[in-house]
Amino acid sequence: MKWFIFLVGFLLVPLLLFLEGDKRIVPLFHEHQVLITYLKMIIPIAIPTLALFVAWDKDKRDRKREREKEREHEVEEAQKKTEKQKAADDLRKNQARPFFMMSSNHEKLQMITQSGMPAVNIKIISQPKVDNLEIKVTKTIPALLSGEYVHIEENWEKTDWVLLKSETNFGEIVYWVYLPKIMKSYNFIEQEGDILSYDGKEEVSYPYNILMTHKSRFEEEFDFKLEYLNATRKYIENNETNLAIASLTTIIREGDFSKQESIEVLKQISFWFRTNGVYLKESECKRCKQYFLGNLGYESPIPFAHKWYERIAENCFNDPCNVADYTKDLISYFKNSEVDNIDFYTRNIEVYARDCIDDRNKEYTKLLLEKIMRLVI
Incomplete structure (x- = not known):
């Protein structure tokens, strides 16, 4: 479209000037030969000029397409880099999430992470029954290194559940629910306000309900x-x-x-x-x-x-x-x-x-x- 406008302008503007110009020029030609004379003068100039303009316009459009491709490539590379970094960060977070395990005699609690990172700010709540009375028991552990044991002084065999809350090295909040009577444990993580299981176990509704019922006690019972x-x-x-x-x-x-x-x-x-x-x-x-x-x-x-x-x-x-x-x-x-x-x-x-x-x-x-x-x- 640009070259067409250019061609029309290039031909018409000089023609108008030619026809409306100095009256001393026109008589030099036969009146019926004015247009022919004009074309003979303008075409030798117009053709190479038009070719030059078309080449310039094509080069301009090619450069624009190249710049757009470069920008698209840069955006694509930035997205790939971001996605790659996010995947790496997610992997590190996953590997830093702790798995807690209780010994069969309920005397030792062990923590393991895939990356070897520690779990910190560990808070434990249990509610054992002693002489038919429920006793609230809280315990705090500053940190556990991966593979490290902590000795349990409380009698967890007499409680229906044990709740544990801790943080990962990346600041994620994780929970562990232990059911002593059946000797099963479940791992949960808090993400964007939701509590999700991360240990691959399918039937988690019962421990999940226990956690949601008593989760607020971690804030209420710890100064x-x-x-x-x-x-x-x-x-x-x-x-x-x-x-x-x-x-x-x-x-x-x-x-x-x-x-x-x-x-x-x-x-x-x-x-x-x-x-x-x-x-x-x-x-x-x-x-x-x-x-x-x-x-x-x-x-x-x-x-x-x-x-x-x-x-x-x-x-x-x-x-x-x-x-x-x-x-x-x-x-x-x-x-x-x-x-x-x-x-x-x-x-x-x-x-x-x-x-x-x-x-x-x-x-x-x-x-x-x-x-x-x-x-x-």
Whole structure:
């Protein structure tokens, strides 16, 4: 259409000018030969001009089609990359979802994940019958590494059900329903407000109804800060000082301390790592290496996380003083940023204190812990 308009304009405009132009030009030709003369003059110019215009227009349209193809290709590649990343993220999330198993004698609870990631913030509710009276029992476990056992002190043989709630390393909320009388367990996950089974079992209506009936009790019956402070006090009394340090770090991770309280507690913990001379369990530290790295994130845009990802990848916290430096840098990041929660970054301190060191100077640690408890109570 463009070239047709061009051709019409190219022929008509000069013709009108030719016919309406200077009267001194027209008499030079016989009147009946005006149009013939005009065509003889214009055609030799029009044909190559038209060919040039058509070629230019075709080239323009070709370039436009190429740009559109490039944009479509870029969009398609971006979609493929997004889908690939989502599939990889979904796979990592699936592999981090815990499966809980109870021993046949109801004495040990074990947690396993495909990726080896831990389950954290574990809360357990049971309601055993003792002398025909129902007794509410709650229990909190800061974290379980994959394959790790926890001993069960309560008599679960006398309860109809046991409910467990925990978080994955990616912040997903999962539930475990255990029916002691038939020794069967069921795993559920909370996604966008829905509770879904993820262990492949078909008949889940009964455990699902139990979960939905009592799920609200996880919020009603747990005062997280108070419970963990009480647990910290118990750890101190039992000389389990590294667990007391880990317990305080858990409260920071959950955001139940104020920002200033968290900073002050982290300062004391950093000082403890630097001055206490704790003994490093190298094998445990190496076992937790991927967990430490996962909490920082590969190629994180946050300078603190990027710096320590590289350091841990190289030496895996092979000296408690490195953890002191890590904690000091975390304090600086936390203090100078607008974030209110440093969840994943504090998990490294928590797990390192709990699993990777042996405190051989417990009296010194207990004095420092008492100082910390005075700061937050």
